[in-house]
Amino acid sequence: MTTSPCPPIADADWPDQIAEMRTGFAGALNVYRTMAHHPELLKAWAALRQHVVKDSALGAVRSELVILRAAHRMGSPYEWAHHVSRSRVLGMSDARIAAMRGMPEGEDGLVARAVDALFDQRRLPAELEAELAEAFGRKAVFDLIATVGFYTVLGYILMTYDTPIDGPVATEMAERPLSGD
Numbered sequence: 001m002t003t004s005p006c007p008p009i010a011d012a013d014w015p016d017q018i019a020e021m022r023t024g025f026a027g028a029l030n031v032y033r034t035m036a037h038h039p040e041l042l043k044a045w046a047a048l049r050q051h052v053v054k055d056s057a058l059g060a061v062r063s064e065l066v067i068l069r070a071a072h073r074m075g076s077p078y079e080w081a082h083h084v085s086r087s088r089v090l091g092m093s094d095a096r097i098a099a100m101r102g103m104p105e106g107e108d109g110l111v112a113r114a115v116d117a118l119f120d121q122r123r124l125p126a127e128l129e130a131e132l133a134e135a136f137g138r139k140a141v142f143d144l145i146a147t148v149g150f151y152t153v154l155g156y157i158l159m160t161y162d163t164p165i166d167g168p169v170a171t172e173m174a175e176r177p178l179s180g181d
Helices: 016-020 030-035 039-054 058-073 077-089 093-099 106-121 126-136 138-160 167-175
Strands: none
Touching: 016 039, 016 058, 016 077, 030 138, 039 138, 058 077, 058 106, 058 138, 077 093, 077 167, 106 138, 106 167, 126 138
């Protein structure tokens, strides 16, 4: 039970103005069911979500690394749990996932340093931006920045409204906790 003023909206209470979104991504996760309290925002969010989640120049694995680090830095249990699950689906080991809480080596460390710079300095220093552009390409650098921003906003919403982790992910985390969880 949550005492949130904006718990995830049930199907029966889904806003008519975004009825077509209920059977897509928006109805699939509690984060978007929470955002459905503001139908105009959720509708506007859809195109950016498509790019950040599906069409990013980072690719699926790098995107998950960025999101894991951002979730860790935000202290967002929902984002952390959901992206541990998604990272596992992509074939990432629990050790690699858990390493994003520290300072991993190699490319994963480069991702962690970039996310940390965005949180701590509100920008990528020139040397780090150049290193990222060389390693991933400049479009991927833009997508890294956008991904951190996107998931930071989601984290604010999730933590403000105490959005519960979706059932299947909560079950997975209970049955297969990540080391240190």
